[in-house]
Amino acid sequence: MASRRFDPDRRDRIIAAALDVIAAQGVAGASHRKIAEQAGVPLGSMTYHFANMDELLTEAFRRFGNSIADRFDQELGEATDVDGARLAVVDLIHLDLLDSQRDLVLTHELYTLAARKPVFRQITRDWMARNRRALGLHFDPETCRMLDALIEGLFIHAALDTEPHHRATTVEAVARITTPYHRPARTAH
Amino acid sequence: MASRRFDPDRRDRIIAAALDVIAAQGVAGASHRKIAEQAGVPLGSMTYHFANMDELLTEAFRRFGNSIADRFDQELGEATDVDGARLAVVDLIHLDLLDSQRDLVLTHELYTLAARKPVFRQITRDWMARNRRALGLHFDPETCRMLDALIEGLFIHAALDTEPHHRATTVEAVARITTPYHRPARTAH
DNA sequence: CGGCCATGCGTACGATCGTACACATCGGTG
DNA sequence: CACCGATGTGTACGATCGTACGCATGGCCG
DSSP, X not given: OOOOSOOHHHHHHHHHHHHHHXXXXXXXXXXXXXXXXXXXXXXXXXXXXXXXXXXXXXXHHHHHHHHHHHHHHHHHHHOOSHHHHHHXXXXXXXXXXXXXXXXXXXXXXXXXXXXXXXXXXXXHHHHHHHHHHHHTTTSOHHHHHHHHHHHHHHHHHHHHOSSOOOHHHHHHHHHHHTSOOOOOOOOOO | OOOOSOOHXXXXXXXXXXXXXXXXXXXXXXXXXXXXXXXXXXXXXXXXXXXXXXXXXXXXXXXXXXXXXXXXXXXXXXXXXXXXXXXXXXXIIIIIIITOHHHHHHHHHHHHHHTTXXXXXXXXXXXXXXHHHHHHTTSOHHHHHHHHHHHHHHHHHHHHOXXXXXXXXXXXXHHHHTSOOOOOOOOOO
C-alpha cells in the first residue's frame, strides 16, 4: 500500500474533483461523498483536508477564478495597441470561454453563491479586479467597467442561447463599447 | 375553521412564498417545508398543489420572469424615439432593477438552474425573447442582442460591487452600445 | 337527513447530507 | 527494538429532505 505519510497532491486532487462535480451537478449536487468518490479518496479525507464544505468551495472557486484571469492576463498582455486589445477581448470571449460549457456553468454557480455569501462575493470581486487590471492596460477605467459588464453579459447569453453567437456581433459590440459616445450635432429645429 | 373547499388563492400564495424563500435562501435552501411555513400552509399541501419541486420552481420562475418583462414592456412602450428608449433602458437598470437585491438574487438563481436544466433554460429564453421584443421596438436586432447582454452584465456587477454604480456610466454605456461603430479614417502612414 | 366523494392534510419512510470522532497505520526517535 | 505522535480513515449520528399515502373533513345529492 502507498505510504500513509502526508500526500501533498491529495488536497489538489480534491479541489479538482470538487470543480468537476460542481460543473456536472452544480453546487447543490456537490456533496462530500460525491467529491470524495470523484477524487478517489475516502470520505474521511474530506473533513481532514478541509474544515468544512465552505472552505472547500472557497478554495475551488478561487482556483477557478485565477485560471480564467490567467488567460485574461496572457491574452491582453500580448496586445500592443488598442485594436489588438479589442481583438484579444473578442478572442477571449469566443475561443477560450464560450466554447467551454464547463466554465460557463462554474461561473454561474460562483455568481449565485456570491450574491448570497460574502466570502464568495470577495472571491468574485478579486477575480473581477484582476480582469479589470488586465483590461486597464489598454482602456480607461470607465471603459473597463463597461467592457467587463459586456463580457459577463455575453457569457450568459452564450450559456442560454440555442444558436451560437456570431463572432461578427461580438466584434461589433466590443468596438462600440470601447468607443466614446459623441452626441451627434443637432440639426436646426 | 375556514372552508375545506377548493381555495384558488392557495396555489398563488405558495408560488409567492416560494419566490420569497428562494430570494432569502436560494434554490438550494428552498425546501417544501420552508415554503409551506412561509405560505402558512401545511406541508401536505405542497405535493397536493404541485406534483413535485420542479413544477413549483417552474411556475415560480415563470411568474418572476414575466413580472420583470412586464416592466420592460411598460417602460419601453412609453418611449417615442431612440433617445427616449435609451433613457428607458437606463431607468430600467437603475430604478427598477439595481435597487432590488431580491430581483438580482432571483435572476442569478434562475440562470444557474437554466445552465443545467432544459426546463428552466426555456423559461429564461422566453423571458429574454420578451425583453428583446420590447427592445426591438426601438433598436435593430443586432443592437438588441448587444444591449440585452450589456444589461445582464450590469446586473451582475451591481449585485457584486461594493460601491454603487454611477448612473452616468450606465448612460454612457447604453449610448455606446446603441451607436454603430464607424471605423475611423486612417491617417496617412 | 344520511351517506358519499372531492378536497385537503398529518405523518411516516427511506435516502442523503455534513460532520464528529474513535481508531488504524507507520516513519521517526530515543 | 519499542513506542509515540503525526497522518489518515471508517463509521455512525442527528438533521433534513422529497414524497407517498391513509385518513379527516364537510358540502352536495338522493
